[in-house]
Amino acid sequence: MGVGTVFRDDLRNARRSKIVVGVVGVFTLLSTLIFVSEINIFDDAVRSLFDLTALVAFLFPLFVASLTYLAVAGDRARGSIKYVLGLPNERWEYALGKYLSRGVVAVTAVLGATLVGFVVGEVAFTNGADPERFLTFGLVSSLYALSLTGVFVGLSAMTASRSRAMFAAIGAFFVLVPFWNNLLPVLQVGTVIDFAETLFGITVSEETRLTIAGLSPSTAYLSATAPVFEGAGDQYEVVRAVIGGDTGSLADELWFNLLVLVGWGGGVPLVGYLRFRRAELG
Amino acid sequence: MAAIETRDLTRRFGETVAVDGVSLTVDQGEAFGFLGPNGAGKSTTISVLLGFLRPTAGEARVLGRDAVDASAAVRSRVGLLPEGYEPYANLTGREHVRSAVRTKGTDDDPDAVLDRVGLDPADARRPAGDYSKGMQQRLFLGIALVGSPDLLILDEPSSGLDPTGVGLLRELVAEEVDRGATVFFSSHDLDEVERVCDRVGIMRGGELVAVNAVEDLRSELGMGSVVEATLAEPPASVPLADVDGVSDYETDGRVVRVQCTEPPAKMRALAALDAVAVVQDVGLEEPSLETVFEQYTGGADEGAEAVDPRDEPTESAAGASAESAATGGE
Incomplete structure (x- = not known):
């Protein structure tokens, strides 16, 4: 009863929010731009879907963060939480209701982008959109969206103010995306492993390095989308380079990728709830 | 069974003592005024009663249940008008009440609830984020009334209300007490408390410095x-x-x-x-409650000299900083 009411209220509140509609709208627009701008560059819609994958993997977390970082912390800062928890809701019902509603918003955003891509791909590309590949992409991306939502809502549940929630979200984005994907010089997970090797006098095998690299939700998501492009995007060098061959590490296994996504999506909210359960709300 | 019972209730924030050994019993069916200057520890006490904060020491029971361990069960029988809240900006007033009805599992008609607190039907269908402070108070008063609770906890309920709203609040409190509910009325609006409450408790610097009927408090002070x-x-x-x-x-x-x-x-x-x-x-x-209040609290939030019948002088300012620590956020 409590979860459903919290979920409905939060979703309704979000749906009517100009900011939420704006964030989802901008993401959909960017996704549309990818497909529209590549109509005359590539023959295959699946090639543009590959570029959408990059957008989802690297930039979508920022969109999800903006949609979710105040889920709990904002209510605490504003005092709206006194409305919900002044009623006979348990704290877990409140936290779960928030997670689900924000998850629905994030999944809606990524599925909307996928749908727009499918329509543009089907209508305007020489080799149109393959429903099965787009559906697979949509499902994996939805899981990624839920995983990210869990991370940011979980962090929000650990913080009591807007500023701390914002710093936590930015920090999580930096670690899970640029840092873990080696997008920045020096500040990379690989550098940390190098440092650990020097410090402890150990050698980390390439396979272990790849497995560690695959532990971020963004890297796991990228690997998990590989089946979408198998046999379809192989003629494109960049696609081959990213989905790559079998390196023998766990990071290449689909089950491992999905487990990583589920782990982040379940683990951080659990820790967040355990903190929130005993949080001082006065 | 008392509606509210605290025993040596203490709540510290670091070195600051916001609530200091408060032992209080509020009987069922009475309208109890909880008075004190800003920072005296009133809202901290209420937060403990609702399970928002844990006591550092002592015990709080509400309607016979432990306020911490059985918080949700307690809240199912309590109606709360909190202090320092905001509604969900994009939900209408009616939607807020409807969710309260659903959560409490009652069959109240949201429109009837909103009519009772004088919220215009057209306003009830507008986003609550556009409401004035007075309209928000009416909305949350309505939410508090959902489910005919056994205990109403009203934290500064007349704040933001116009004179008509204050009159309505007075009527509602009287109606609820007639129904058999207990009303716990936290305020520094002394006239209001004197009009609606049977007994008052006065907080100062985190301590409960007096509990009695207003008339008896006057006598106690030789006033x-x-x-x-x-x-x-x-x-x-x-x-x-x-x-x-x-x-x-x-x-x-x-x-x-x-x-x-x-x-x-x-x-x-x-x-x-x-x-x-x-x-x-x-x-x-007759000396007003305000005069009594000033005698007990020193007459100001700044910790002026005060009469303390228990001869245990404390500084109001310490309580003020204590509650700031409790509610000031980050």
Whole structure:
């Protein structure tokens, strides 16, 4: 009863929010731009879907963060939480209701982008959109969206103010995306492993390095989308380079990728709830 | 079973003691005023009663249940008008009430609830984020009333209300008490408390410095009534020195002002005056609750000198900083 009411209220509140509609709208627009701008560059819609994958993997977390970082912390800062928890809701019902509603918003955003891509791909590309590949992409991306939502809502549940929630979200984005994907010089997970090797006098095998690299939700998501492009995007060098061959590490296994996504999506909210359960709300 | 019972309830924030050993019993069916200047520890106490904060020491029971361990069960029988809240900006007032009805599992009609608190039907269908403070207070008063709770906890309920709203609040409290509900009315609006509450408790610096009926608090402080008798002509003598319960008197021409420490002393003083002169008119001055309040709390939030009947002087300012720490956020 409590979860459903919290979920409905939060979703309704979000749906009517100009900011939420704006964030989802901008993401959909960017996704549309990818497909529209590549109509005359590539023959295959699946090639543009590959570029959408990059957008989802690297930039979508920022969109999800903006949609979710105040889920709990904002209510605490504003005092709206006194409305919900002044009623006979348990704290877990409140936290779960928030997670689900924000998850629905994030999944809606990524599925909307996928749908727009499918329509543009089907209508305007020489080799149109393959429903099965787009559906697979949509499902994996939805899981990624839920995983990210869990991370940011979980962090929000650990913080009591807007500023701390914002710093936590930015920090999580930096670690899970640029840092873990080696997008920045020096500040990379690989550098940390190098440092650990020097410090402890150990050698980390390439396979272990790849497995560690695959532990971020963004890297796991990228690997998990590989089946979408198998046999379809192989003629494109960049696609081959990213989905790559079998390196023998766990990071290449689909089950491992999905487990990583589920782990982040379940683990951080659990820790967040355990903190929130005993949080001082006065 | 008491509606609210705290025993040595203490809540610290670091070195600051926001609530200091408060033992309080509020009986079922009474309207209890919880008074104190800003920072006295009122809201912190309420937060503990609702399970928002854990006590550092001591115990709080609400409707017979432990306020911490059985928080949700307690809240299912409590109606809360909190302080320092915001509604969901994009939900209408009606949607807020409807969710409260759903969560409490009752069959209240949201429109009837909103009508009862005087929220216009057109306003009830507007986003609550556009509401004035007074409209928000009415909305949350309505939410508090959902499910005919056994206990209403109203934290500064008249804040932001116009005079009509204050009158409505008074009526609602009376109706709820008539229904059998307990009303716990936290406020520094002293007149309001005096009008609606049977008993009051006064907080200062985190301590509960007084609990009693307003009349008894006056007596406790020796702040009884003043009887002003206008005589036909200036009296040759005033035979009041030996009248029981008369603490002082003064004569100004035909007017005699008599300070009485207990209610029966008023008639005894008048009878004594009537024996030596013709009493043409009688006036009565009762010290307001505000005067009582000022005597107990030092009269200001800044920790001015205060009367403490238990002779345990504490600084109000310490309490003020304590509650700031409790509610000030990040």
